[in-house]
Amino acid sequence: MFRKEYLDNKIPVLMERIKGVRSVCLGIWVKVGSRYETSQTNGISHFLEHMLFKGTNSRSQKEIAVEIDSLGGDLNAYTSKETTTFYIKLLDDYLERGIDLLMDIFLHSRLPEDEIEKEKGIVIEEIKMVEDTPDDYIHDLFSEYVWNREGIGLGILGTKKTVMSFTKKDLVEHIKKHYTINNIVISCAGNIEHEEVLKGLNSSIGTISNNSQPHPYSKQRFHHGTKVVSKDCAEVHLCIGTEGIAQGSPERYAMLLMNTVIGAGVSSRLFQEIREQRGLAYSVYSYTSSYHDSGLFGVYVGTGRKKYQQVIDIIKEELVTFKDTVSEDELTRAKKQLKGNLVLALESTSGRMNNLARQEIYYGKHISPSEIIKAIDGVRFSEVRELSDRLFTDRKFALTVLGPVKNASV
Numbered sequence: 526m527f528r529k530e531y532l533d534n535k536i537p538v539l540m541e542r543i544k545g546v547r548s549v550c551l552g553i554w555v556k557v558g559s560r561y562e563t564s565q566t567n568g569i570s571h572f573l574e575h576m577l578f579k580g581t582n583s584r585s586q587k588e589i590a591v592e593i594d595s596l597g598g599d600l601n602a603y604t605s606k607e608t609t610t611f612y613i614k615l616l617d618d619y620l621e622r623g624i625d626l627l628m629d630i631f632l633h634s635r636l637p638e639d640e641i642e643k644e645k646g647i648v649i650e651e652i653k654m655v656e657d658t659p660d661d662y663i664h665d666l667f668s669e670y671v672w673n674r675e676g677i678g679l680g681i682l683g684t685k686k687t688v689m690s691f692t693k694k695d696l697v698e699h700i701k702k703h704y705t706i707n708n709i710v711i712s713c714a715g716n717i718e719h720e721e722v723l724k725g726l727n728s729s730i731g732t733i734s735n736n737s738q739p740h741p742y743s744k745q746r747f748h749h750g751t752k753v754v755s756k757d758c759a760e761v762h763l764c765i766g767t768e769g770i771a772q773g774s775p776e777r778y779a780m781l782l783m784n785t786v787i788g789a790g791v792s793s794r795l796f797q798e799i800r801e802q803r804g805l806a807y808s809v810y811s812y813t814s815s816y817h818d819s820g821l822f823g824v825y826v827g828t829g830r831k832k833y834q835q836v837i838d839i840i841k842e843e844l845v846t847f848k849d850t851v852s853e854d855e856l857t858r859a860k861k862q863l864k865g866n867l868v869l870a871l872e873s874t875s876g877r878m879n880n881l882a883r884q885e886i887y888y889g890k891h892i893s894p895s896e897i898i899k900a901i902d903g904v905r906f907s908e909v910r911e912l913s914d915r916l917f918t919d920r921k922f923a924l925t926v927l928g929p930v931k932n933a934s935v
Contacts, residue, residue, distance in 0.1 A: 527541045530723055536726075538713070540713045541713070542718075542719065543715055548614060548617065548715050548716070549617050550612060550715055550873075550875040551711070551712070551878065552612035553709060555611075557699075557704075557740070558570050558606045558609060559679045561740050565687065567684060569683070570604050570681075571681050571682055572691055572696070573700070576634065576641065576644060578630055579637060581629045581633040589626070589630060592626060597615065598614055598615025600612075610879075613626065613627045617716040624725040628726075648688050659927055662927065667823065668814075670748060670752045670925050704735075710885050713878060714881060743818075747819070749767075749923050750923060751926070751934065751935055752924070755928075758927065761830050761929065761930055763826055763827075764823050764924070767921060771819055773887050774820075777815065779904050780813055780815075780912060781813065782901070786858075787824075788809065792858070795810070799840075805832050806826050806832075812824075826840070833933065848918065851906075860901055860902060
């Protein structure tokens with residue numbers, strides 16, 4: 526049973542009681558991520574996310590770790606382009622203690638300066654790890670290139686230079702500016718009593734009163750063309766794509782279905798053509814990334830240095846001709862696949878918690894699984910063809926290549 530309420534300070538709380546489970550997942554979503562940073566502050570949202578676990582006025586960093594482990598739960602956080610999320614997942618018996626722990630780190634973290642200096646080294650190692658993982662790093666390079674390294678194009682982790690520059694004053698200012706009542710959404714799913722959740726939240730986060738102005742942002746220009754980054758890798762890693770659609774677009778289900786047919790899953794066109802039929806790659810898939818006002822459709826492949834241009838040509842041909850070659854049968858199969866994926870994703874309390882918050886942030890309303898399934902079924906064949914025609918037919922693609930190569934063309 527879904528219910529939306531507001532705390533005493535007007536922070537929205539999305540709650541869904543799920544029968545037959547013993548777990549609860551509660552998350553605090555702050556509407557700030559790398560998109561709202563500058564080239565000088567890039568990475569501060571992610572860095573602050575790390576720092577909130579480094580001790581509060583009543584718990585040390587180790588005490589926080591020992592407490593969550595003793596409850597058999599999971600206390601964690603993650604940062605994206607547009608949001609920062611802190612969550613706890615544990616048995617329903619421990620919900621009150623879980624709320625207390627999560628709210629303590631969110632509201633009362635000390636941000637000790639010695640831990641700030643130590644964490645800089647940890648985050649820099651995280652940056653190095655990504656750079657040493659080319660199938661991850663290529664996505665950062667691609668995003669930076671197509672969005673001109675600003676706004677959406679800024680990396681979530683930041684750079685070694687920006688991370689080293691962060692001070693306690695910077696972190697405190699970031700909290701004051703962004704961790705405000707109009708920038709926070711709370712979601713909770715599992716075996717819960719709604720009133721119990723509200724009581725625990727109102728006595729903690731429901732007492733804060735700081736406010737802020739909405740984030741200013743303007744739609745960014747998508748950059749077409751080719752960028753090659755030479756690196757000594759065993760494979761050539763590439764991303765090719767074009768501008769997609771916004772998260773709240775009415776075409777979002779058509780986009781998901783098109784993506785499913787093209788490269789999501791082992792029966793998809795690109796997987797079958799590039800891997801199964803031609804043996805040109807092990808990993809190949811397409812994906813969509815959507816934001817408040819824009820998005821990206823991309824294809825990733827890891828292949829050999831003598832094969833990458835052939836792979837690029839195959840992908841480009843598949844996309845350009847998609848509107849004329851896609852069939853009703855493929856769309857029907859894609860609908861079944863997408864609906865199955867949706868149901869499986871929402872079988873966990875953490876999946877439900879994430880879904881509730883994202884719907885509030887991007888749509889301002891709750892959309893039930895049955896409504897989503899109905900919307901997927903309602904996508905017409907002509908809508909998928911028209912979307913692919915608009916995205917692909919003009920042949921304006923962006924390409925980023927990482928590996929032991931010097932040039933490539935799209």
